[in-house]
Amino acid sequence: MIKYIIKRLIMMIPVMLGITLLVFTIMSLSPGDPGTLILGPMATQEEIDAKNQELGFYDPFFVKYFDFVINAVQGDLGTSWYNNQPVTREIMNRFPVTFKLTIYSILLTVIVSIPLGTIAALKQYSIIDNVSMLLALFLASMPVFWLGLMLIIIFALNLDILPATGNENWKNFILPTIALAGSVIAVISRMTRVTMIEVLHMDYIRTARAKGATEGRVVRKHAIQNTLIPVVTVLGVNLGIMLGGTVLIEQVFGMAGIGTLMINAIRTKDIPLVMGSVTFLALCFSIINLLVDISYGFIDPRIKTE
Amino acid sequence: MDNHMLLELKDLEVVYQTDFENVYALNKVTLSLNAGETLGLVGETGAGKTTTALSILKLLPKNIGKITGGSIMFDGVDIVKATEGEMRKIRGNKISMIFQDPMTSLNPVIPVGEQIAESLELHNTQGRTAAEIEQRVDQMLELVGISPNRKTDFPHQFSGGMKQRVVIAIALACDPALLIADEPTTALDVTIQAQVLAMMGELKEKLNTSLILITHDLGIVAQICDKVAVMYAGEIIESGTMEDVFSRIENHPYTVGLFGSIPNLEVSTLRLAPINGLMPDPTDLPKGCKFHPRCPKCMDICKTESPRVYETGTHQIMCHLFTQEGNVIQ
Numbered sequence A: 001m002i003k004y005i006i007k008r009l010i011m012m013i014p015v016m017l018g019i020t021l022l023v024f025t026i027m028s029l030s031p032g033d034p035g036t037l038i039l040g041p042m043a044t045q046e047e048i049d050a051k052n053q054e055l056g057f058y059d060p061f062f063v064k065y066f067d068f069v070i071n072a073v074q075g076d077l078g079t080s081w082y083n084n085q086p087v088t089r090e091i092m093n094r095f096p097v098t099f100k101l102t103i104y105s106i107l108l109t110v111i112v113s114i115p116l117g118t119i120a121a122l123k124q125y126s127i128i129d130n131v132s133m134l135l136a137l138f139l140a141s142m143p144v145f146w147l148g149l150m151l152i153i154i155f156a157l158n159l160d161i162l163p164a165t166g167n168e169n170w171k172n173f174i175l176p177t178i179a180l181a182g183s184v185i186a187v188i189s190r191m192t193r194v195t196m197i198e199v200l201h202m203d204y205i206r207t208a209r210a211k212g213a214t215e216g217r218v219v220r221k222h223a224i225q226n227t228l229i230p231v232v233t234v235l236g237v238n239l240g241i242m243l244g245g246t247v248l249i250e251q252v253f254g255m256a257g258i259g260t261l262m263i264n265a266i267r268t269k270d271i272p273l274v275m276g277s278v279t280f281l282a283l284c285f286s287i288i289n290l291l292v293d294i295s296y297g298f299i300d301p302r303i304k305t306e
Numbered sequence B: 001m002d003n004h005m006l007l008e009l010k011d012l013e014v015v016y017q018t019d020f021e022n023v024y025a026l027n028k029v030t031l032s033l034n035a036g037e038t039l040g041l042v043g044e045t046g047a048g049k050t051t052t053a054l055s056i057l058k059l060l061p062k063n064i065g066k067i068t069g070g071s072i073m074f075d076g077v078d079i080v081k082a083t084e085g086e087m088r089k090i091r092g093n094k095i096s097m098i099f100q101d102p103m104t105s106l107n108p109v110i111p112v113g114e115q116i117a118e119s120l121e122l123h124n125t126q127g128r129t130a131a132e133i134e135q136r137v138d139q140m141l142e143l144v145g146i147s148p149n150r151k152t153d154f155p156h157q158f159s160g161g162m163k164q165r166v167v168i169a170i171a172l173a174c175d176p177a178l179l180i181a182d183e184p185t186t187a188l189d190v191t192i193q194a195q196v197l198a199m200m201g202e203l204k205e206k207l208n209t210s211l212i213l214i215t216h217d218l219g220i221v222a223q224i225c226d227k228v229a230v231m232y233a234g235e236i237i238e239s240g241t242m243e244d245v246f247s248r249i250e251n252h253p254y255t256v257g258l259f260g261s262i263p264n265l266e267v268s269t270l271r272l273a274p275i276n277g278l279m280p281d282p283t284d285l286p287k288g289c290k291f292h293p294r295c296p297k298c299m300d301i302c303k304t305e306s307p308r309v310y311e312t313g314t315h316q317i318m319c320h321l322f323t324q325e326g327n328v329i330q
Helices: A002-029 A034-039 A047-053 A059-075 A085-121 A127-141 A143-156 A170-200 A203-210 A215-252 A256-266 A271-299 B049-057 B082-092 B112-122 B130-143 B160-172 B189-208 B218-224 B242-246 B252-259 B301-305
Strands: B005-017 B022-034 B038-042 B066-072 B095-098 B178-181 B209-215 B229-230 B233-239 B309-314 B315-318
Touching: A002 A059, A002 A271, A034 A047, A085 A127, A085 A170, A085 A215, A085 A271, A127 A170, A143 A170, A143 A215, A170 A215, A203 A215, A215 A256, A215 A271, A256 A271, A256 B218, A271 B038, A271 B242, B005 B049, B005 B209, B022 B049, B022 B066, B022 B209, B022 B229, B022 B233, B038 B049, B038 B218, B049 B066, B049 B095, B049 B178, B049 B209, B095 B160, B112 B160, B130 B160, B160 B189, B189 B218, B209 B218, B218 B242, B229 B252, B233 B252, B252 B309
Parallel strands: B038 B209, B038 B229, B095 B178, B178 B209
Antiparallel strands: B005 B022, B005 B066, B229 B233, B233 B315, B309 B315
């Protein structure tokens, strides 16, 4: 298992290099230079050129990229062009909000969708099955930001029971968490339902029944774990989508997370900050994927031994 | 040895009801089995062999399979009328079943030892402690020829033949009075087949278990069965002791066809004689004798009237060929 984790960590290196190279290329192709940004519109062309020279803006592409990678490995993602702060510090200031939002949404998804899908599968074609699957269809059809706006209108503006913006206390996280988890809950509960139905038709379930096990025991002991195998795969993919969704959700709910940081950085053409946030999010995504893959080993013994 | 009647099926009828049609899977199946006996249930795919087995355990597919008539008496209990709770006490304890495909009948995420222990835990009437259950698991694994230190392994770490041994160990863990083996060797290759069959025969002798062996292989039946019942389209068309059926003095034309489909080592033939045609559609069974469209000896009466049972001693044949001159019951 440890060997596997080390192997996976090593495999993350080319992935990270690929992502950073791609983003770095795109950013280099965009117009604009740090000198103009930092010194403002009053500066002369000479001053701007001198500043750009000092920042290494005129260096060849690969020299710049190489410098970025070397510094990034040491935990230094550069300095913001806009407010002259270290990018790493900016990100760490914002990270807790994004982290909390993602974790809450993951927890909400797991707590709601797996039991819901299981119940729907066990009571196939019942009212609870039909209602929950219809609800799932609605949730799956809504864009994240639209759901967010609707929640604000209903719960913050009309009912006035929850705050619409900010990230000061736990109340601020309720609506964003629901908005972010919404579509994933839909996907995962449907997936759980269909997999559970399939698993319940397996031969080993019949074997368990032939042993004299009760239906409850059949589900708990024999069906759930087998159902989770494909569900966790889909959950893993959706966690990535969720991480991307935080960018939108933070914007809608005015939360000071990495998503808003990144969007502001793009607006102000603060390239080091954009690079830094993208790199950091990519790293988070890789780590989440790794955790998902490790969790497989615990769910499916066939993977652990290979 | 105690030879009382253990299982008796009388005029058992099972229908699979779907939204579109009714499948008449079993039509008045009558069977009996004494303690310690082995019954071979023979027939083509779709004849109703597995349905018979599932009815005995009352494990027919939920909401679809229904017992619509007849009775199943097992050891004094009427299974047709038994509640789910009563059935759970019988399943895996007094009646166990070995399913067709060992590759899929074990749970892939649970170690095999735990899967064997499960039926012991579920039917722990003797008040075994956890350690005693573990001991019994080891004992069962040894019995089927698997080293007990492999009990923490998962099913995918075993070969097909070993998986079937594990399945057998699960089935025998509670010393059942009746073991139903549904084509236990179909998924295995020939050498392993022989091993598994030999082992089942031995275990049966040792534990005095009754056995219903479902198969389409007459060779296997000849090897280990005391009694034979031949099924066709949800009916038992011939039954008797092994000698009755295999002496080939009188046989149902379908059984004759089954024998004709086996290669004979002593006589040189160029081609085997298969039974032409297919099993009739169970949603729309033919009138009269259900075998008549495929029967080489079909007479006019076969197309209109269901045959009655012709009986000589223990041998019963359901065919007009014999009932016309022979001795008729019912």
